[in-house]
Structure formats: C-alpha cells, structure tokens
Amino acid sequence: MAAIERLSDPLFTVGESPVWRTSESALYWVDIPAKKIHRLDPASGRIDAWTGPEQVACIAFDAEGGIIAGLETGIFALRLGNGGTVSSTRLAAPAMPMPNMRFNDGRCDRQGRFWAGTMHQDIPAAHPVGALYRYSALHGLTGPVENGLMTQNGLAWSPKGDRMYLSDSNPKAQLVWAFDYDTDTGTPSNKRLFVDMNLHPGRPDGAAVDADGCYWTCANDAGQLLRFTPEGKLDRSIALPVKKPSMCAFGGVNFDTLYVTSIRPAKEADLVDQPAAGALFALRPGIQGLPEAEFGAPKHNA
Structure with a gap:
C-alpha cells in the first residue's frame, strides 16, 4: 500500500494541472477559480503563488521558463514575476459558442504542441x-479537433507519443477514448472507447501515463487513483483521503513520485469525513513516470 503524504496546509478550491519542472526540482499547479499558479519546493516545503489575469485552468512550460496556459478566454503566454505578479499575452482565442465557458484540461504532446479543451462551467x-484545440508557435490555434464535449478532461500521450487519450468527465458521459496519433503532424485518428468509467468507481478526471504506458486517472467522487493497462484493463486502484482527486502527475528526481491535486467542496457538510479536501498529495506507487514535454520542444513541425 502506497503511503499518502499531504504536502500543503493551504486548502485549494479547485487544484489542477500539476506539472513537475525538472530544471527547478519543483512542482507547479493551479487553483482555477482563485486564478492562482502555485509552486512547491519539495526540499523545503515552501509554496509560492502568483495571480493570473483570469481563471487559470492548465499550464505547460517552455524551455526558457515561460508558461503557456489555457485560461477563460483563450491560450495565453504567461511570465511569472516577483511579488506574485504575472505578465500575460493572449496568443489565441477560439469562438466560444456560449457564455460562461473556459478552458479546462491541457498539456503538451511529446513533440511540444500544446493541447487544451474548453467546457461550459455549469457542469x-x-x-x-x-x-479540443491544438496550439503551436508555427500554426497558431487549430481546431476544434474534437467537439461535442461536456467536461473535457484526461489528456495524455503514450510514452512514444503515438497514442492520445481524452476523456469527458461529465456525469452524463464518464468516458475515456484513445486515438492513434501522428507524431509528425499532431493529428489524432481512429477514435475508440478506451474505458467506460460508468463501469468503475468515480468519474475520469485528470490523468497521467507512466513509463509502462499505463493510464492513471483520478476517479473524481470516488476518492481513488485508477491505473489502466494500454488494453484498457484496470490493474490497480489506490484509495485517497479525499473524494475529489482532480489530476495526477509524476515528478521527483526519478519521476517515481505521483503528485495529486484535489477539489474542496463548497458545503461544510461535505467536509466532515475529508477535512484535507483541496490539499496537494504525494505518493510513491512503485512505478516511474515520464517528464512532461516543454512547449516547442524538441521540434515544432506542426
């Protein structure tokens, strides 16, 4: 049984998008409604915070330490400054079909293209x-590549980058799909059902792929991490001390630590048996993960 360590005393509203930055040996993540980007130095336990111009849903880094992010109104380039300040430039803005929408889950593929999806905030x-959209420095915003999603989530790529995963975590969907992925052009194809989470505990939230090619998803509402083999077979589950884990990411020197963000319910009555809801957690599942690709690296062909 993997020991679960609580890493934050602050309790965040909607913790999301954990990203391990190897050059700093630090973990970054966001608190969406608070418009915050947080940074944890695991060696000291220090947590720093920056406030973005809008709700910050998902982040990835470039080689120079800049951030590309999905916010409310588009894809932004962010630069973290002193004193918690953030400078921002909007790079692209898709046409939102309804009010009250924002970006949600996103990350770079193995070739450094940034992918992110939109959702309506009334879940x-x-x-x-x-x-679902793709953004590259060369071609800008492309898409929608996929549409008809209620609560886009679960983006991840296989170790070789030739398979893409995507989920819809809405209670009326709860599905995870797999795609063949053309690494040269950044084009997904052959969409098929990978996991029907209606047959498992919880809803499929943020995800990560380990070095064995297995897909880890946060089972939101069920308080578990679930690991599926590349064939879509559940082969491991880990219970967490909160009901709403939101996203997981591998990090640490050897990428053998799994970091997990979580969501804090608004109602006090929902906190009685999970007082740590909203905290950041870490565990060592005995599996190694993979580093996240930086935006624009190694080669931005598409």
Whole structure:
C-alpha cells in the first residue's frame, strides 16, 4: 500500500494541472477559480503563488521558463514575476459558442504542441459545447479537433507519443477514448472507447501515463487513483483521503513520485469525513513516470 503524504496546509478550491519542472526540482499547479499558479519546493516545503489575469485552468512550460496556459478566454503566454505578479499575452482565442465557458484540461504532446479543451462551467447542465484545440508557435490555434464535449478532461500521450487519450468527465458521459496519433503532424485518428468509467468507481478526471504506458486517472467522487493497462484493463486502484482527486502527475528526481491535486467542496457538510479536501498529495506507487514535454520542444513541425 502506497503511503499518502499531504504536502500543503493551504486548502485549494479547485487544484489542477500539476506539472513537475525538472530544471527547478519543483512542482507547479493551479487553483482555477482563485486564478492562482502555485509552486512547491519539495526540499523545503515552501509554496509560492502568483495571480493570473483570469481563471487559470492548465499550464505547460517552455524551455526558457515561460508558461503557456489555457485560461477563460483563450491560450495565453504567461511570465511569472516577483511579488506574485504575472505578465500575460493572449496568443489565441477560439469562438466560444456560449457564455460562461473556459478552458479546462491541457498539456503538451511529446513533440511540444500544446493541447487544451474548453467546457461550459455549469457542469450539471451538461452542455455539449466543449471542444479540443491544438496550439503551436508555427500554426497558431487549430481546431476544434474534437467537439461535442461536456467536461473535457484526461489528456495524455503514450510514452512514444503515438497514442492520445481524452476523456469527458461529465456525469452524463464518464468516458475515456484513445486515438492513434501522428507524431509528425499532431493529428489524432481512429477514435475508440478506451474505458467506460460508468463501469468503475468515480468519474475520469485528470490523468497521467507512466513509463509502462499505463493510464492513471483520478476517479473524481470516488476518492481513488485508477491505473489502466494500454488494453484498457484496470490493474490497480489506490484509495485517497479525499473524494475529489482532480489530476495526477509524476515528478521527483526519478519521476517515481505521483503528485495529486484535489477539489474542496463548497458545503461544510461535505467536509466532515475529508477535512484535507483541496490539499496537494504525494505518493510513491512503485512505478516511474515520464517528464512532461516543454512547449516547442524538441521540434515544432506542426
């Protein structure tokens, strides 16, 4: 049984998008409604924070330490400054089909293209207006590559980058798909059902792929991490001390630590048996992960 360590005393509203930055030996993540980007130095336990111009949903780094991010109104380039300040430039803005939408889950593929999806923020309404986009420095914003999504989530790539994963975590969907992925052009194809999470505990939230090519998803509402083999077979589950884990990411010197963000319910009654909801956690599952690709690296062909 993997020991679960709580790493943060602050409790965040909607922790998301953990990213291990190797050059700093530090973990970054966001708190979406608070418009915050956080940084943890595991060696000292220090947590720093910066406030973005809008809700910050997902982040990735470039080689120079800049951030590319999905916010409310588009894809932004962010630069973290002193005193918690953030300078921002909007790079692209898709046409949102309804008000009250924002970007949600996103990350770079293995070739350094940034992918992110949109969603309507009224999750119970289940508006199928979300879409998935690709952004590159060479071609700008491309898409929608996928549409009809209610709550886009679960983006990840296989170790070789030739398979892409995507999920819809809305209670009326709860599905994870796999695609063949052309690494030269950044084009997904052959969409098929990978996991029907209606047959498993929880909803499929943020995800990560380990060095064995297995897909880890945060089972939101069920308080678990679930690991699926490349064939879509559940082969491991880990119970967490919170009901709403939101995204996981491998990090640490050997990428053998799995970091997990979580969501804090708004109602006090929902906190009685999970007082740590909203905290950042870490565990060592005995599996190694993979470093996240930086934006624009190694070669931005598409």
